[in-house]
Amino acid sequence: MTAAYDDFAGAYTAENETSLMNAYYERPATLALVGDAAGRRILDAGCGSGPLFAALRDKGAVVSGFDQSAAMVAHAKARLGADADLRVADLTDPLPYPDAEFDDVVASLVLHYLRDWDPVLAEFRRVLKPGGRLIASVNHPMMINLTHRHEGPRPDYFEQYTWTDEFELHGEKARMTFWNKPLHAMTDAFTAAGFRIAVVSEPHPVPEAQELFPGDFEILDTFPSFLFFVLEAG
Numbered sequence: 001m002t003a004a005y006d007d008f009a010g011a012y013t014a015e016n017e018t019s020l021m022n023a024y025y026e027r028p029a030t031l032a033l034v035g036d037a038a039g040r041r042i043l044d045a046g047c048g049s050g051p052l053f054a055a056l057r058d059k060g061a062v063v064s065g066f067d068q069s070a071a072m073v074a075h076a077k078a079r080l081g082a083d084a085d086l087r088v089a090d091l092t093d094p095l096p097y098p099d100a101e102f103d104d105v106v107a108s109l110v111l112h113y114l115r116d117w118d119p120v121l122a123e124f125r126r127v128l129k130p131g132g133r134l135i136a137s138v139n140h141p142m143m144i145n146l147t148h149r150h151e152g153p154r155p156d157y158f159e160q161y162t163w164t165d166e167f168e169l170h171g172e173k174a175r176m177t178f179w180n181k182p183l184h185a186m187t188d189a190f191t192a193a194g195f196r197i198a199v200v201s202e203p204h205p206v207p208e209a210q211e212l213f214p215g216d217f218e219i220l221d222t223f224p225s226f227l228f229f230v231l232e233a234g
Contacts, residue, residue, distance in 0.1 A: 005048075009071035011172040013049035020216050024209035026137055026226055027052055030108055033135050033201065033230050037061035040103040043127060046091065046110030050076030053084070056106070064097070091120050100129045107136040109226070112178045115160075117186075121193035125233055134195060134231040140202070140224050141182050158182050183227070190231050199230035 005012065016022045030052065034042070038060030044053045047065030049072050056063045057080070066089040067073050073088050080086065089096055091110065105124045111117055124134050144155050144163055155163075164177040190197060202224040210217045 005067075005069035006071040008169055008172055008174045009049070009069060009075055011169040011174065012072070013075045014170040016049065016051055020205060020209055020213040020220065021225065022051070024212070025203070025205040025220060026109060027055065028206050029201065029203040029226075029228055030106060030135060030137055031055055031059070032203070033199065033228060034059075034061075034104065034106065037104075041101065042104045042106060043097065043102045045095075045105055045107045045124070047076055047086065048072045050079045050084070050086070052106065052108055053080060053086075057084075064102075066096070091123075095123045095127055097127045099126055100132075101127050102132060103129055104133045104135060107134065109137050109139075111136055112139045112181075115162075115179050117189040118193065121189060121195070125194050128233040130233060132233045133198070134190075134233070135229070136231065137226050137228045138186065139178055139180070140227045141180065141186070142223075143225050144180055155180070160185060186227075186229075190229065194234045195231035196234060197229065198232050199228070201228040201230075203228065 034056065037056050040061050042056050042061045042063050044056065044063055044065035047053050047067050050065065053063050053065045053076065064085040065076065066087040067076070068088065068090045070088050073086050076086050077084065087096060091114065105128055107124070111120070114120060128134065141157065160179065160181050162177050162179055164175055166173055166175050187197060205217060205220050
């Protein structure tokens with residue numbers, strides 16, 4: 001996905017600022033699960049252009065962030081300033097942080113790009129303090145069944161497979177490929193990595209989005225696109 005995000009980094013950054021899915025649904029839900037962030041050391045894993053990093057910093061957190069796309073990190077630096085702790089790093093490699101460095105790791109819409117979660121979760125567990133939290137959002141495992149219900153045979157919920165979709169991001173076409181996992185495969189991976197599942201959340205978009213996105217709001221308000229977890233490191 002590195003090359004893809006480099007190609008449409010500007011369009012993705014602009015879309016993320018005001019879109020229903022990001023600005024009025026995923027980001028508010030993630031911030032609500034983080035709760036009181038004042039004074040907490042938080043790692044924004046897959047930080048993109050930095051909107052979540054900025055929101056966490058505004059809430060008083062001490063934030064570090066990384067993304068595998070250099071173009072996205074460049075947008076984040078432009079937003080957050082030269083003193084922001086931002087790095088280019090790949091989730092599939094060892095993370096460039098010491099053991100037990102963070103109170104929280106936030107992985108916002110990143111795990112569903114990966115086939116194998118085990119090494120990534122092990123690294124998240126390593127950089128978390130004992131009792132620290134992983135707050136993660138991923139594609140809802142039923143979303144593809146809804147999205148593709150009129151496009152041939154219904155996908156097998158229990159299979160793990162890739163699927164590609166095309167999105168319009170601020171006037172540009174972007175193709176993204178995801179790994180579909182059933183819920184039990186996600187929870188099995190979390191517990192095998194040493195996490196305790198504290199919260200599973202299927203939130204609604206924030207109410208003020210109804211006037212801004214009347215048609216899309218109704219769909220999202222009655223069927224979740226994303227699934228959210230709060231996981232505690234043992």
